Every structure is written in C-alpha cells, then in structure tokens.
Amino acid sequence: MSEAQQRAWNDVSPRMLIPVERDAASTSIRKGSTIDPAAVWGRTAPLIVEIGSGQGHAIVHAATAQPGANFLAVEVFRAGLARTMLDADQANLDNLRLVEGNAPEVLEHLLPSASVDELWIFFPDPWHKKKHTKRRLVTAEFAALAASVLRPNGVLRLATDWQDYADQMVSVLDAAPEFTRAFDGDWAPRFDGRVLTAFERKGTRAGREIRDLTYRRSA
Ligand SMILES: C[S@@+](CC[C@H](N)C(=O)[O-])C[C@H]1O[C@@H](n2cnc3c(N)ncnc32)[C@H](O)[C@@H]1O
Structure with missing residues (x-):
C-alpha cells in the first residue's frame, strides 16, 4: 500500500469498513455473522452491492451519483479497499461501506x-486458461447464493471482456430457476452506471468485445 492508502486504512476504516468475524482464512466470514443493514448504514435505503470492486472506481462514482442508495463494496484485495476508502473519504461519502471478504x-x-x-459483478477475474476456468466466480453455486440475497425483482448486472466467460455466465444464469433475462437479443446494452475502468480499457485495447448481462430475480 502507498502511504496515502495506509493512512486511509488506518483513519477511514473505522467508519467505512464493516468489522467481520473470521473463520480459518483471513478473508473468510464466520457463519452466523449476518449484518443488519439499517444499523450498518444508519438508515433504510435500497442496497447496491459490488463484488470484486477492485480500486473502487465504479462504486465510488455510483455512490456519489446516488446519495439515496446504500452501497457495499466486497473485495479481497486490501490495497484496493484502501484506495476505495481514500477516494470515498475525499468525496465525503457516507452511503458506502466496504467488506474485506471472500x-x-x-x-x-x-x-x-x-x-x-x-448486485454488480464487473470484470471478474477471467481465469481464461482452460486449466483454470474452474476457479471462476460465476458458477451455478454462486448464482444460487446471489439469488438468495437479492430481493424479488432485484437485479444482477455483470460485465466481462472474455467471450467464453460471458457464454458461461449466460448458460449458468439462464439455467438458474431464480433468474430471468432482463435484456433482448444476445447481450444487454452497456450499463450506463458503470464507469470505464482499467480492466475494460485493457480488454477493448486488446480487441475484445465487452459483454454486459442483466438478470432479474424472479418475484
Ligand atoms: C479483474 S478485477 C476487476 C475489478 C473491478 N471490478 C474493475 O472492473 O475495475 C477482479 C477483482 O475481483 C476481486 N476478487 C476476486 N475474487 C474475489 C472473491 N472471491 N471475493 C471478493 N473479491 C474477489 C479481485 O481481488 C479483483 O480486485
């Protein structure tokens, strides 16, 4: 971490980082440690969660644009969380919380x-080598977990620049009984609440198509 990130970690985390009880691994979450969102955010408001928020560019931008919603950044990469807190603090955000967790x-x-x-998942690690694809986040088991936290009619948004991962997302989510497609045609239009991050830029520069997907939790 840079000095500024370390400072943000020390000074801002007491306000923004949700303290969690761990199991064995350092990014694990102990069973039974469910939060009360009204208590964590100090109000009841729509909750938007980004998984794998990286440096936090998308979620800090979104939390700034939508002060009426509560936001949660979920990340395992501590330096990314520190960077997110640094930017969120500079933007005076009080609607964003973070969790260091799997x-x-x-x-x-x-x-x-x-x-x-x-629930947003933008540019999850692609694990594009054939022998690594089983490490990908978006699987049938993950879809069931995503469905369990979404409200009826809640929205799942995904984006990737890896065509075979996009195809995997479609086959997993089309087969998930709790989700229905919320787009016509092969792909969803680009989500306009998503800012351009380094990962999207890198994919485009390498000539890869960006694929957006939007699914709705069945009522
Ligand atoms: C390719 S980066 C994309 C970051 C960001 N969404 C963006 O578009 O800039 C994927 C991120 O997912 C995080 N990640 C990977 N596996 C995770 C997991 N199991 N739980 C939480 N975050 C995870 C990584 O640490 C990394 O920051």
Missing part, C-alpha cells in the same frame, strides 16, 4: 436474505 461467504453469511436491490 464474495461467496459474504453472500452466504454476512448479507441477510432478500436484502439486496442490485
């Missing part, structure tokens, strides 16, 4: 069921 465990143990209005 996303599937955050969905299973930290978030109450049917508490989330939108």
Whole structure:
C-alpha cells in the first residue's frame, strides 16, 4: 500500500469498513455473522452491492451519483479497499461501506436474505486458461447464493471482456430457476452506471468485445 492508502486504512476504516468475524482464512466470514443493514448504514435505503470492486472506481462514482442508495463494496484485495476508502473519504461519502471478504461467504453469511436491490459483478477475474476456468466466480453455486440475497425483482448486472466467460455466465444464469433475462437479443446494452475502468480499457485495447448481462430475480 502507498502511504496515502495506509493512512486511509488506518483513519477511514473505522467508519467505512464493516468489522467481520473470521473463520480459518483471513478473508473468510464466520457463519452466523449476518449484518443488519439499517444499523450498518444508519438508515433504510435500497442496497447496491459490488463484488470484486477492485480500486473502487465504479462504486465510488455510483455512490456519489446516488446519495439515496446504500452501497457495499466486497473485495479481497486490501490495497484496493484502501484506495476505495481514500477516494470515498475525499468525496465525503457516507452511503458506502466496504467488506474485506471472500464474495461467496459474504453472500452466504454476512448479507441477510432478500436484502439486496442490485448486485454488480464487473470484470471478474477471467481465469481464461482452460486449466483454470474452474476457479471462476460465476458458477451455478454462486448464482444460487446471489439469488438468495437479492430481493424479488432485484437485479444482477455483470460485465466481462472474455467471450467464453460471458457464454458461461449466460448458460449458468439462464439455467438458474431464480433468474430471468432482463435484456433482448444476445447481450444487454452497456450499463450506463458503470464507469470505464482499467480492466475494460485493457480488454477493448486488446480487441475484445465487452459483454454486459442483466438478470432479474424472479418475484
Ligand atoms: C479483474 S478485477 C476487476 C475489478 C473491478 N471490478 C474493475 O472492473 O475495475 C477482479 C477483482 O475481483 C476481486 N476478487 C476476486 N475474487 C474475489 C472473491 N472471491 N471475493 C471478493 N473479491 C474477489 C479481485 O481481488 C479483483 O480486485
């Protein structure tokens, strides 16, 4: 971490980082440590969660643009969380919280069921080598966890620049009984609430198409 990130970690995390009880691994979430969103954010408001928020560019931008919504950044990369807090603090955000945690465990143990209005997964690690694809986040098991935290009619937004991962997302989510497509044609239009991040820029520069997907949790 840079000096500024370390300072943000020390000074801002007491306000923004949700303290969590761990299991064995350092980014695990202990079973039974469900939060009460009204207490964490100090109000009841629509909740938007970004998984794998990286440096936080998308979520800081969105939280600034939508002060009426509560936002949660979920990330395992501590320097990214520190960078997010640094920017959120400079923007005087009080509607953003962060959790240092493994996303599937955050969905299973930290978030109450049917508490989330939108769940975002933008440019998840592609694990594009054939022998690594089984490490990908978006699987049938993950879809079931995502469905469990989304409210009825809640929205799942995804984006990737890897065509075979986009195809995998479509086959997993089309097969998930809790989700229905919220787009016509092969792909969703680009989500205009998504700012351009380095990952999207890198994919485009390499000549890859960016694929957006939007699904709705069945009522
Ligand atoms: C390719 S980066 C994209 C970051 C960001 N969404 C963007 O578009 O700039 C993927 C991010 O997902 C995070 N990540 C990977 N696996 C995760 C997991 N199991 N739980 C939480 N975050 C995870 C990584 O640390 C990384 O920051």
